[in-house]
Amino acid sequence: MVQRRDPVDGHVPVRPPTLEVVAARAGVSRATASRVLRGATNVSDDAREAVLRAARETAYAPNRAARSLVTRRSDSIAFLVAESEDRLFTDPYFLAMLRGAHSQIAASGLQLIFVIASTPAEADQFEHYAAGGHVDGVLLVSLHGDDRLPQRLEQLGVPTVINGRPLSGDPSLCYVDSDNLSGGRAATELLIARGARRIATITGPQDMCAGQDRLQGYRAALTDAGRTVDQQLIAFGDFTVDGGTRAMHALLDADPDVDAVFAASDLTAIGALRAIEQAGRRVPDDIAVIGFDDLREAALTTPPLTTVRQPIAELGQTMAQLLVRRIAGEDPQRATVLPVEVVQRRTA
Amino acid sequence: MVQRRDPVDGHVPVRPPTLEVVAARAGVSRATASRVLRGATNVSDDAREAVLRAARETAYAPNRAARSLVTRRSDSIAFLVAESEDRLFTDPYFLAMLRGAHSQIAASGLQLIFVIASTPAEADQFEHYAAGGHVDGVLLVSLHGDDRLPQRLEQLGVPTVINGRPLSGDPSLCYVDSDNLSGGRAATELLIARGARRIATITGPQDMCAGQDRLQGYRAALTDAGRTVDQQLIAFGDFTVDGGTRAMHALLDADPDVDAVFAASDLTAIGALRAIEQAGRRVPDDIAVIGFDDLREAALTTPPLTTVRQPIAELGQTMAQLLVRRIAGEDPQRATVLPVEVVQRRTA
DNA sequence: ACAGGTCGTGAGAGCGCTCTCACAGCGGCG
């Protein structure tokens, strides 16, 4: 579909070969050529071979637009990030996710269209765009609060798979999530096992299920161990480094005896590490720290960060797999939860 | 183009409104409606208003495939990363670049298609795909060696803008680059000004111009200062953390008196910092370190990394701008070099 | 031998849009 400008010397711009050309070369009709190229079975071996050879010789590539027009499929899916450009930019999480999704999408012969919708206006615009039938499905990353975008997309007939359990709890929505609850619990249990007495947490944003669940895991571990949950030891963060630093300072101010902290993300943990250093305390001797995610950065802190690994790329891959199946008309399970695992390094 | 499966209850699947519908509602012909929607000028105010209202009322979204079919434009561009998934995954550089490119592309009403081609086979496949006219242009990120992919794409009539000066030196290629030479020079000059006597460097991959140029800048600064360039003080890296660690150990082994090092990337510098710590030396007192990129990570090391900032997102944005202009048929300048700037923190 | 399949194939419609062309209406000029 590239518009080749007419060269000055006046000869006709070269157009890619069409199915017509391939069919003629193979000595069959367009219909038969089309059948071969789309892998239909009811074609004679002779015809098949002739068409394939002709296609090879002409370097034929089907025109997606023409195909889309009649099949009403775009053969492309949107990777939609509903997050501010700023967080998207600073959080390697999204890259890992994109990687996982891409590999799966590419393997299915689909295009991956990358879209950022950081404002409600942009989300509306995307909805309109999707309504126009430009994508066969949507991979929705980073859903906040009870945003009803996924419901609206589904209503439009656009299958959507979400990263993270939607807060709305709508059972009709298809999502893939890490086992944040178990992760939060395991992290806290590790700190307990390490002998920590006053275990604090820096939460993630509470308008996301990941933030809520990890906090819930922390609470559960404490309760199970027969301890009380002290509100003073819960500081609210937002998954960012700076948020972690601020929250850790607040924690230290509120209770100087805190001797362990579960940070709901690695970036938060890095921020906490900083605050602890600024306060002149040592990790892990004075204060043990555990993060969540296992980003590459986690291995690079001093000391290297103990954390809970979630399989981010696999998350993206699974989402893409489910989406492809849904587009094909299947109705796979709505909820998928992937296991997480504690990675012990030096901070706890 | 979403294939809405026929519901079991048998009623017709809802199709998005077509131009036909909008035109009828506005009481004009398809041609006039099309003119209005594409912003042509030779339409009466009455007709324009009627069409716009009808479009609004029906929530009309033009069918991209149909348009593409006749205009031979796909209105989408490829963001092609010619890098192993592994490096792509671990280097935030690409995310920053993607962000810059996306904002520009979206503003131009184009789709951004994300593609990874980490092997020659995948690159060939992409070439075939592009030859099919599926994209109007290509943003090529991370070109290695004298890969002739950009030339092949241009030959196919697909305008391409490259991130980084191609090693082939082909003057017909359009690229955007950071001023790596000046950056390498400035970094080295800073180390000289700090009083360092034995200044080493850990290079980037020498099959990329960024790696070559930064090394060249290092050499130039040394020569300008009347010093000799000692081959023993040049260790070859690959922009990765581990590469930096290995190279720094080698440097320390070869010459224990080294008192400063210019690492060609922040990740490399982080690796070097690690090796220096393992060797029991202090930064910056024993050994000063300066990196390159100014990734977010640079501000998070201990001590915070002094580095050369390159405007990565702006790089992506500029590339996208140039590509859009080229697609529109303009012939903007082929080479664009963006300035870099030293960011002083604590390691030098 | 013939009706009733199955199988491979081609003709042709049509997806939703853009764009060329023709034409009607109208004002200005010789």
Next chain:
DNA sequence: CGCCGCTGTGAGAGCGCTCTCACGACCTGT
């Protein structure tokens, strides 16, 4: 008064593909 151009509009072709339908060739079973 006839002719020019200029402006707004609509009719209609056709982009490259898929898919339905019809059809001839070839089997099978009675």
